[in-house]
Amino acid sequence: MKITVHYTINGKGVDLEVDAGETLLEVLRNRLKLTSVHRSCEEGECGACTVLLNGEPVNSCLMLAAAADGAEILTTEGLMKGDRRHPIMDAFVDLHGMQCGFCTPGLLMTGYSLIQKANGGDLDEATIRRSIEGNLCRCTGYMNIVTAIQEAKRQKDAGNWW
């Protein structure tokens, strides 16, 4: 069954015809070529496919594309400003918040969402670790991911943010 959906993806409106049996992950990757949305476990365990749906992190592998009709979707591509990396991306690069990089887009989206909702002041380690429970990283041991998210929060508080 074909279904017509409308999304606002990374700020742009998109009308699409999707299969009812397609997940949001499949549509983002295969139809829209948003390849930052990584496909891995496909059962919601790893978080590599995390995108923001109406500002909240969700596993795009666990959502039917049809069920996301009308939603605002943000992927890591949408964090870029032209050729400029988002400050949270710079923090991950500068503080070695990644090794192989496979989990990184998912962690960027979860971290970005956490920082967007946080008030002023530093984020404590426990809060960050609880927030990234749904994102598996098999390389770093999370230490540098946590410090990168803390640094990104400082960047936001310093006004270096969008």
Place this chain on the structure above:
Amino acid sequence: MNQFIGSRALPDLVYHRPNTLDDLLGLVKGVEGDYRVVAGCTDFIPAIRGGKWRFADGINVVDIRGVKSLSGIREENGEIVLGAATRLSDILASPLIREKAPALADAVSQMASPQVRNTATVGGNLCMASPAADTAPPLLVLDAKVTWRTADGEETAPLNKFFLGPGTTVLSPRSVLTEIRFPVPGSDEAARRTRMGQRTAFVCSIISVAVWLKGSPENIEAARIAMGAVAPTPIRITVAEAALAGKKPDEATLAEAAKTAAAHIAPIDDLRASAEYRKSLAETLTRRLLAACVEDLTAYKKSKTK
């Protein structure tokens, strides 16, 4: 979709998303062929991918998330009412739940991951009827009732009578779970819950336990004890509850009730834990939770007499 290797592709679905309860119930009544009622889909999709559920092309998927009246949390006539399609993240964020039913908020805070909680629903957790369903033990001790509707009427049952076995419930055919409700706990009531997993984050419970006490530090008027992952369904352990009613909750009484609770469960050995370990945890966790509830009742009494 055939480029997806390693896990099973979803079948071709016929997707329905009605916007009103009447449309939903009419659709479920009249739909021809195989159908499933879905909400967050966080169990539905993995069940197909993993091969637990197999459907032929053309299965009808009825998404209830378009019906706004099925989502939300409200206080009404001395009860807290949860719409069946209320997301776990909304329960966790609810000031009403945090204040009046912290044991439920606590359970939800340990369920799955933030990403899953942002789509998964409380009704879905109950309807999947996992023995380890983490919303069940706190809702059981809060004396929750569940309501489901068909195009022709409505039925309500205590949650205690809802589960029949792993993955099966008393829900009648062509019905949709609509509400979960429980009495607003009074100030002479205390409820606590905990669970044990192989690690703290994002795991299925080895065991989860919830207890509820009503009364004073001198006299327990009534008690409820519920557990998950120790039997084919989440269960109340009424024998142990009866052992507390009308007693002074001293250390020996609590220990005896915890022992009784552990003696009346039927856990299994599985990849997460042995039955023996679960029994041991059942006793220890119950005893600690009962003691914590007695402390809650004591603290309340002190605050009242100040």
